[in-house]
Amino acid sequence: MSILEVRNLYKVFGPSPSRAFTLLEKGASKEEILKKTGNTVGINNASFSVEKQETFVIMGLSGSGKSTVIRCLNRLIEPTRGQVLIDGEDIMKMSKAQLLETRRKKLSMVFQQFALLPHRTVLGNAEYGLELSGVPKQERQQKAMQALEQVGLKGYEQQYPSELSGGMQQRVGLARALANGPEILLMDEAFSALDPLIRTQMQDELLELQATLQKTIIFITHDLDEALKIGDRIAIMKDGEVVQIGTPEQILTKPADEYVRAFVQNVDRTKVITVSAIMRKAPTVALYKEGPKAAIRKMENERMSIIYALDNERKLQGIVTIDDAIRLVRERKDDLTPVVANNIFTTTPDTAIGNLLGTALETSQPIAVLDENGRLAGIVDRASILGELSKTMDEEELPVPLADQLEEESTPNQKED
Amino acid sequence: MEQQLRTMLDIGGWFEIVINWLTANFDGLFDAIRELVNAVLVSFQGILTFPHPYIMVGLFAALAFWRAGIGIGIFTLLGMFLIHIMGFWEVTMDTLALVITSVVIALVIGVPVGILAAKSDLAERIVRPVLDFMQTLPAFVYLIPAVLFFQLGAVPGVIATLIFSLPPAVRLTSLGIRQVPKEIREAATSFGSTPRQMLFKAELPVALPTIMAGVNQTIMLALSMVVIAGMIGAGGLGNEVLKGITQLKIGLGFESGISIVILAIFLDRVTQSLANPKGRKS
Numbered sequence: 079m080s081i082l083e084v085r086n087l088y089k090v091f092g093p094s095p096s097r098a099f100t101l102l103e104k105g106a107s108k109e110e111i112l113k114k115t116g117n118t119v120g121i122n123n124a125s126f127s128v129e130k131q132e133t134f135v136i137m138g139l140s141g142s143g144k145s146t147v148i149r150c151l152n153r154l155i156e157p158t159r160g161q162v163l164i165d166g167e168d169i170m171k172m173s174k175a176q177l178l179e180t181r182r183k184k185l186s187m188v189f190q191q192f193a194l195l196p197h198r199t200v201l202g203n204a205e206y207g208l209e210l211s212g213v214p215k216q217e218r219q220q221k222a223m224q225a226l227e228q229v230g231l232k233g234y235e236q237q238y239p240s241e242l243s244g245g246m247q248q249r250v251g252l253a254r255a256l257a258n259g260p261e262i263l264l265m266d267e268a269f270s271a272l273d274p275l276i277r278t279q280m281q282d283e284l285l286e287l288q289a290t291l292q293k294t295i296i297f298i299t300h301d302l303d304e305a306l307k308i309g310d311r312i313a314i315m316k317d318g319e320v321v322q323i324g325t326p327e328q329i330l331t332k333p334a335d336e337y338v339r340a341f342v343q344n345v346d347r348t349k350v351i352t353v354s355a356i357m358r359k360a361p362t363v364a365l366y367k368e369g370p371k372a373a374i375r376k377m378e379n380e381r382m383s384i385i386y387a388l389d390n391e392r393k394l395q396g397i398v399t400i401d402d403a404i405r406l407v408r409e410r411k412d413d414l415t416p417v418v419a420n421n422i423f424t425t426t427p428d429t430a431i432g433n434l435l436g437t438a439l440e441t442s443q444p445i446a447v448l449d450e451n452g453r454l455a456g457i458v459d460r461a462s463i464l465g466e467l468s469k470t471m472d473e474e475e476l477p478v479p480l481a482d483q484l485e486e487e488s489t490p491n492q493k494e495d
Numbered sequence: 496m497e498q499q500l501r502t503m504l505d506i507g508g509w510f511e512i513v514i515n516w517l518t519a520n521f522d523g524l525f526d527a528i529r530e531l532v533n534a535v536l537v538s539f540q541g542i543l544t545f546p547h548p549y550i551m552v553g554l555f556a557a558l559a560f561w562r563a564g565i566g567i568g569i570f571t572l573l574g575m576f577l578i579h580i581m582g583f584w585e586v587t588m589d590t591l592a593l594v595i596t597s598v599v600i601a602l603v604i605g606v607p608v609g610i611l612a613a614k615s616d617l618a619e620r621i622v623r624p625v626l627d628f629m630q631t632l633p634a635f636v637y638l639i640p641a642v643l644f645f646q647l648g649a650v651p652g653v654i655a656t657l658i659f660s661l662p663p664a665v666r667l668t669s670l671g672i673r674q675v676p677k678e679i680r681e682a683a684t685s686f687g688s689t690p691r692q693m694l695f696k697a698e699l700p701v702a703l704p705t706i707m708a709g710v711n712q713t714i715m716l717a718l719s720m721v722v723i724a725g726m727i728g729a730g731g732l733g734n735e736v737l738k739g740i741t742q743l744k745i746g747l748g749f750e751s752g753i754s755i756v757i758l759a760i761f762l763d764r765v766t767q768s769l770a771n772p773k774g775r776k777s
């Protein structure tokens with residue numbers, strides 16, 4: 079069961095939400111509704127679910143409703159309609175006391191501008207959540223210290239937030255959230271206020287922390303690179319709607335619409351797209367069962383000049399070229415083993431394709447993709463890597479055929495004559 | 496014609512009737528207030544005048560040194576000693592007791608009203624014009640109702656002073672709380688604050704520097720009003736100034752004036768520092 083589930087969530091800001099709903103049902107856009115009724119559609123029928131220990135990123139342009147969605151998860155903003163289930167419990171149906179308990183125990187939030195209490199020390203800030211729940215002083219300080227240690231702030235306990243840099247302040251924000259021991263972390267543009275270098279560093283540290291803590295994280299950003307780096311899955315929002323949910327790779331390789339495509343076109347795809355997305359099936363021959371004739375037939379079917387030789391456990395042993403196979407047939411030999419060559423490269427399915435570029439340019443043979451058991455999962459060749467990379471090229475920057483160019487140049491010249 | 500209109504309207508007469516009615520029917524209430532205010536005032540006077548002046552001078556200087564630095568510390572030491580030498584110690588402490596009593600009561604009333612005005616737009620809409628009106632009235636005007644209800648003496652002096660000095664306490668409390676950043680409020684809520692915890696663990700501490708700026712203004716207004724209240728026999732330095740003016744004792748007037756200035760600088764610098772608590776230089 080998902081730890082967090084959002085079902086058909088709506089938020090309409092303004093004086094007359096019901097009028098907005100009538101228009102929404104007729105398919106009116108956010109803009110039309112604002113013009114006609116004065117209501118702003120913050121969230122429009124958003125549904126998604128987040129698995130335990132997943133990092134779920136919500137991404138979208140400014141005003142697309144990201145902050146509104148994350149604030150509905152702990153009811154900082156009251157949804158107009160819909161359900162938010164946490165551990166299967168609808169927070170919309172909770173009593174005041176239950177809601178307070180959920181906020182104290184299950185969800186903690188990290189804010190864009192840090193939102194630290196200026197009159198409290200770093201330690202005082204870190205223990206703030208526990209203090210609200212009435213945890214005895216010694217226990218809460220101990221837990222706060224532990225959280226501060228996790229974010230690398232040991233030794234800064236007695237400083238005040240105003241004495242720290244932005245990155246350090248946000249670590250305090252993170253420690254404050256962790257000290258409560260919540261299952262779910264809500265992070266609204268938590269790193270957006272930091273300068274780029276610190277930001278990258280914080281992303282790395284969050285990933286490291288997540289590897290050991292295994293929290294469920296809802297992370298909001300409008301930065302695609304950040305989303306791709308941190309997210310296990312990404313939801314893309316537009317005008318209050320969730321337009322696509324998928325893994326970083328799915329978002330990049332199969333954008334749901336023009337909006338998403340526009341979003342992803344400037345990404346460095348070589349770092350995100352993995353081998354598994356572009357590999358294809360390879361012709362194989364069972365080394366100890368099949369002979370050169372079978373190998374030749376398969377190569378001819380696939381229009382390939384090599385074939386991959388597997389042992390009885392389907393582990394890759396090497397390749398056989400069509401020339402060698404033909405020679406064996408001429409020499410009337412049945413055993414393929416003597417001609418198996420192992421001068422090829424291998425890789426794994428989850429390698430980013432950027433890592434393959436150098437090798438692919440050097441060798442003429444496709445690179446074999448092996449799964450964790452050494453079995454052949456497929457092959458990747460130079461053409462498919464380049465093909466994938468060229469998908470997002472800007473049309474206007476592409477090379478132009480010389481013939482076209484000459485023709486273009488000659489047209490005005492003729493007029494002049 | 497004008498004479499006729501005047502006798503017909505008889506505003507003064509009507510006012511007298513209302514005041515008489517109030518004093519007749521709420522006599523008990525006014526007496527209780529008088530007793531209470533007097534008790535507070537007398538205890539502060541007692542505390543301030545009980546130790547030897549040298550001890551108090553030392554304490555004031557130490558306080559000024561701690562809160563406002565070496566310069567103000569030395570100034571306080573010399574200034575307070577001068578007051579003692581001039582023979583104004585007792586009356587200066589009387590004045591200080593009047594100020595403290597008025598300010599304490601003004602804050603007890605003003606801060607909660609300020610909180611209310613911050614929390615409710617309706618309350619803000621009611622309170623704001625009242626405060627504006629209060630601040631447009633000249634200081635002397637406050638003496639009239641105070642005397643009517645509490646006769647002459649220190650108590651009406653305190654009452655007039657606290658009313659006169661109340662507005663900044665209310666205003667800056669409300670302002671300070673309204674200025675608490677939205678994200679801090681959200682953080683407080685998201686970590687599971689009750690409304691009470693929101694007020695006492697987030698809003699008030701974050702607003703404290705602004706509230707303290709209000710306290711500083713309240714104290715300074717109170718000091719100026721306490722001097723004016725000398726006119727209705729409130730005692731303290733105000734009386735000395737009044738004597739200096741009415742009896743044309745220029746020396747007395749000048750010396751009491753110097754005492755007021757020294758006290759004013761001391762109070763201002765020490766309470767200003769409260770608005771910049773340690774640690775949050777932001």
Ligand SMILES: Nc1ncnc2c1ncn2[C@@H]1O[C@H](COP(=O)(O)OP(=O)(O)OP(=O)(O)O)[C@@H](O)[C@H]1O
Nearest residue numbers: 091118119120139140141142143144145146147300
């Ligand atoms: N309190 C509010 N009252 C009225 N409209 C609001 C309110 N809060 C948000 N909105 C509107 O709801 C929409 C979504 O806002 P939201 O803050 O969720 O966007 P966002 O995706 O977080 O944007 P950003 O990247 O700028 O933070 C916007 O059109 C915004 O103007």
Ligand SMILES: [Mg+2]
Nearest residue numbers: 144145146267
């Ligand atoms: Mg936002």
